[in-house]
Amino acid sequence: MGSFLHRSADAIEASFVQAGCDVALHVLDLDTGAEVAIHPDRAVVLASVFKIFVALEFYAQVAAGRLDPAERLDLNPAELTAGPTGVSSFSDPVRMSLRDLARQMMSVSDNAATDLLLARVGRDRINARLHACGCLETVVECDLATMFDEMAIEIGFADYAELAAARAGGLGADALARSNDRALVDRATAFDPTRTNRSTPRDMTRLLRAAWRDEAATPDACAALREVMAQQVSTRLGRNLPDGATIAAKTGSLTGRVRNEAGVITHADGRAFAAAVFTRAHAPFEQVAAIEAEIGKGAAAAIDLLRSMD
Template sequence: MGSVPHRSAAMTPDAIEAGFVRAGCDVAMHVLDLTTASEVAIHADHPVVLASVFKIFVALEFYAQVAAGRLDPAERLDLDPADLTAGPTGISSFSDPVRISLRDLARQMMSVSDNAATDLLLARVGRENVNARLGVCGCPSTVVDCDLATMFDEMAVEIGFAGYAELAAARSGNLGPEAFAQSNDRALVDGATAFDPMRTNRSTPRDITRLLRAAWRDEAAPPQACAALREVMGQQVSTRLGRFLPDGASIAAKTGSLTGRVRNEAGVITHADGRAFAVAVFTRAHAPFEQVAAIEAEIGKGAAAAIEALRSMG
């Protein structure tokens, strides 16, 4: 973790947004002081593509159903990685079959963004129940439209491949230079449903901070469910938001990424004095797979600058 250089005056939302533009992306962002309800808003009501940030919702509903006695968190599943949703991390990257509990699937989903674990849990808790809880939590612009396997396969077909496995093979170069070029064609990728915030899993930054506030106040689900969500969000292995935390601060969050265009993160940053801030940052790169390091660093810098501005208000 680094530190943000001291500024003589708090940055304005326009100045924060300008930093993202220089880094090579557009941004929609909302930062909410959970103590004072003061906010920093940058296109906070614009629809955004969630990518893996939606895993927060799946985890919340899972823990809520456990708290209600509808699911046994110790229930074990026997899984063959070859049969599961693809992903760069988690069970689908394993070499051998595995037996794992529902509770540990949830931990895999949140700590290393396991796509296979996500789809298994979403099927178990029910997409309709996830969306119903989002409605109760006052998130009218937030919808889980499909699971990840559906999203990946649909995207592959729209780009011109039989399914996600073929798209992945093309992107790895195994199907030749023509297929490789097609798999990364900017117009085809950007035209895919997965990148349209009106046709895929979607939300707004303000909806996300509203949900996080409810979870941190034990209002989104039974208190033990909210506590479990907060704990597992604190176990995420990598973070963009947390790159510039001040000494003594902690973060509980979930990242999201999609095909070189989308990089997001949402979570709660708590400073050493106990003051906490819900943060939701959603970015879309101007060009796929370019300025990756700059964009990821700016997510942390922008969040830190927004929190500094809110703290300066008193």
């Protein structure tokens, strides 16, 4: 059976390479512990997948009485972390509760909401919980605003706002070309899994298993995390779900190079599988549709393989 699993994993990996990316993957049967693994202990760039950690710690602190989920913040979009969705894309100031910020963070991957919650719950507390869950290769190094600004400076711009303006074509042809220079982008800290927010596929499925078993925090906190992860608007893992299956997950993307997703797929018969898929495109902004489709196909193939072992 071991050689069969190895050959099957090789075939799944070959499909990702054909789609235009390298992959690190771990799919875990939450009941039996059986697994399909492709470089499962390779350090990977999390991108927005790390928002799972922020949400978990937020709900843990709410359950412990440290935070009031109904507390409201007055938010000015112009002063918040940049992002294509969520509060930072709003036109007008808004008042929003902490729990609604958490919902924004997980449903539409709101960067502004993420940094507000991260500041409130504390990076050290997040890392301590990850360590307690056995995720020893997983680290939250910084918030998103810091990551974006550092990336911009390393590429040669004053801050992320200037980089965004260059990428939009507002600073001329030379700035546009430099903003997407492949060598400069790839050397940035944000793309280095030894220096940025990072994990491994195996650590991610370990955390998801703990959350689904009510072991990552209190049962109420874990239930809240599962509920909000099920409200994600878009998914890659979920594109090949069989009839009656559900998914609770979080995607992550970064500058045309990184595309990820981690979550739990539950089949109609109740069998649940944690899946963590991390990809790095061979060329930025190329074969996007193929890579995103392969994330769903690869996870589905791994789950089918695990189910065939019954």
